[in-house]
Amino acid sequence: MDYSEKVMDHFANPRNCRKMEDANGVGTVGNPTCGDLMTIYIKVEDDVIQDISFQTFGCGAAIATSSMITEIAVGKTIDEALKISRNDVAEELDGLPPIKMHCSNLAADGLQAAIENYKENNQ
């Protein structure tokens, strides 16, 4: 697979890859049958994402996008974080192979699911 250096770096040295026991928002997207499953954990205080981590089963692109979004989203308000798109993540990684844009670029969806979960928990 023709991955950028940045993708390979995030795949080989993933940032914030861990379960978060005290998360107040958790989102899981993907389907293991399709080859990717991603859980994003967030800890939100005063509407700001103070901490974010992930667990991912999937290909190099799935792991790299998970890792990248933790770097993009940390410190952002949840409204700002909701605006992060799949393309933003791919661009930050200097692009993804076209075939992976559709299937493994799940991290933005995962973060949105985690924020929705946080909002439900705090209604």
Place this chain on the structure above:
Amino acid sequence: MYLDNSATTQVSEEVFEEMKPYFREEFGNPSTLYGIGRESKKALNQARQRVADAINAKPEEIIFTGGGSESDNLAIKGIAFKLAKKGKHIITTDFEHPAVKETLYFLESLDFKVTYLPVYENGVIKIDDLKEAITDETILITVMHGNNEIGTVQPIEEIGKIAREKGIKFHTDAVQTFGKIPVDVEKLNVDLLSLSSHKINGPKGVGALYIKKGTRVTPLIHGGGQERGIRAGTENVPGIVGFGKACELAANQLDEHYEKLSSIRDELIDKVLGTIPEAYLNGDKEKRLPNLVNFRFKAIEGESLILLLDAKGYQASTGSACSSNKLEASPVLTALGLDPVDVHGSLRISLSPESEKFDVDEFVDILSEAVSRLRQMSPLWNDDLDYDGVMCKKHGDDCRMC
């Protein structure tokens, strides 16, 4: 270390040397009558003899082709078109190479009927299933000798005996077995047998189809009458010369290579299954090629595993959908009835005679570390969550796996 020899192999030095003169000095067309043409013709004849000797055939039973896929196409379409008036039923297995499977799909579009025999969890067909599938309309049985992904070997000799009793033509794709285990066309009772050069340290773009004397096929490529009118086109002389040499070498060293490779294979299987938790072997443990093993590891995805191994200098392959151009999980592993999630965690390792320097202990250490690293990242390994309820939001309606 290159561990993907079922994908392709490196041309050996002896083969390369043998080919060299036929690019520049001996460039003649074998169909011409003057000196350099005759030299090419001689080289072609010698190569044909070498291929024939390697499979216990006669030289006139060897048709050179552009590779294994073409050989499969020629065998299957060639018999189907020749015998269509007699019947339109063909029997095969559930996990053939795409060169066979796609050819049969094409024939189905022309109103041929195809029966796909199940291969069960161990990746071997049952003879009784075959017997039941045969009808008066059956004109061809095509069953691969050794599977390209999991390395299981089919009971070709027995199938051939049944085909012969019933007067049905029998083809086998021996691309993966040739040079690894004995391939003797007389013993195997086959009418047609496909070979490829680049799997046995020969050049790419050349192969052969064995066609038993008396078996007639309709040609696919019409033209100037080369290869007894069965495969037109000026012969790929350097490629064929290289293929001939590779056959000779493979046949001469078969026993020695078998011993060496099967002992490395067995050590690898024992150590991987003994060291890595939730690791499994795909396909029958006994009925398999000496050079190919396929494992699966719970809760990890194969492309990631390939990348980690590559970073440590080991090149292998996986049946994970994520690594395929079609985003489709390996149809071979799926045919074994494996859970699609487990198919993603598959790893194929295929050795060559040069793999004698392969340090199994070192490799298993690295593999074990890579697997546990990916498992540390995997929610499937670390959570007891029930993921059945998680929707696939990415592929939508066109997801083949969902």
